[in-house]
Amino acid sequence: MTEVRQAGPERTPDGRRLRWAEHRVQRRAAFVAAGAVAVDEHGPDASAEQIAAAAGVSRTVLYRYFRDREDLRQAIADHVVNAIVDSVVPHLALGRDSTPRQIIGSAVGVIVGWFDEHPNLYFFLRARRTGLDAVENTLADRVSDLLRVVLLLLGLDEARAEPNAFAIVGMVESIGAWWLARRTLSREQVTEVVCDGIWHLLDGTARASGVALRYDEPLPWNQLESSGAGA
Structure with a gap:
């Protein structure tokens, strides 16, 4: 006999997914704070490399958390x-x-x-x-x-x-x-x-x-x- 699943509310995301989402939010916030430090030190035109260095990561890792340069600078x-x-x-x-x-x-x-x-x-x-x-x-x-x-x-x-x-x-x-x-x-x-x-x-x-x-x-x-x- 085929099991029939009753319609109901959407399933709550599992704990792993929630933890990953929280981790991304925290990492992004840390990178933004580091970006403010980099701008404070290097000037309004601080580069992504300088911001990444202040955050202790590579430019590639930094941009995994932002759509593009504008998204990063707006967040800062x-x-x-x-x-x-x-x-x-x-x-x-x-x-x-x-x-x-x-x-x-x-x-x-x-x-x-x-x-x-x-x-x-x-x-x-x-x-x-x-x-x-x-x-x-x-x-x-x-x-x-x-x-x-x-x-x-x-x-x-x-x-x-x-x-x-x-x-x-x-x-x-x-x-x-x-x-x-x-x-x-x-x-x-x-x-x-x-x-x-x-x-x-x-x-x-x-x-x-x-x-x-x-x-x-x-x-x-x-x-x-x-x-x-x-x-």
Whole structure:
């Protein structure tokens, strides 16, 4: 009698196949991280041979994990973008005792430090505009969220948050590019210039609406709570 197999859900891949897939993902991630190291050391045009050497494999083995050169370089760009965002976002947290100087100085210090320590990675992203756009858009979204809270605290129109956020992020990137090309200021000096620019933009926006901010004083949380806006 012929056995009849009943239709059912697709069979789960066996353990060996799953382990192999996980191994490929891990190997690819390791090669991407090595690629970022190679670009950081050799420059935006780091070759596949240099990337393979940083990964400790041959060029042939390297390309078993990527479709082509573009796939490899895009993966490296995505890795760098995520690393930048992950390093900056924690510094954009707004606490009850946070002052504008602390928040601005903390975030800008990380960004300028990254410019200073990884210029080749910056120029790599700049050559691939989509990578730089990804950093700017993601950070601008996070800054916009922070500014929206600040504007609510001050009783100002929160619609100003997004354009101001993009203005801030664009200014930081432009000054960073200028600095890397010239290096006429120290790291500390350029950090101060960027912080001052951001503060004057925010302070000017507040003053235009009749609100006075204090650079070294916490934001007026009590005002938000008494208005019920934070509910």
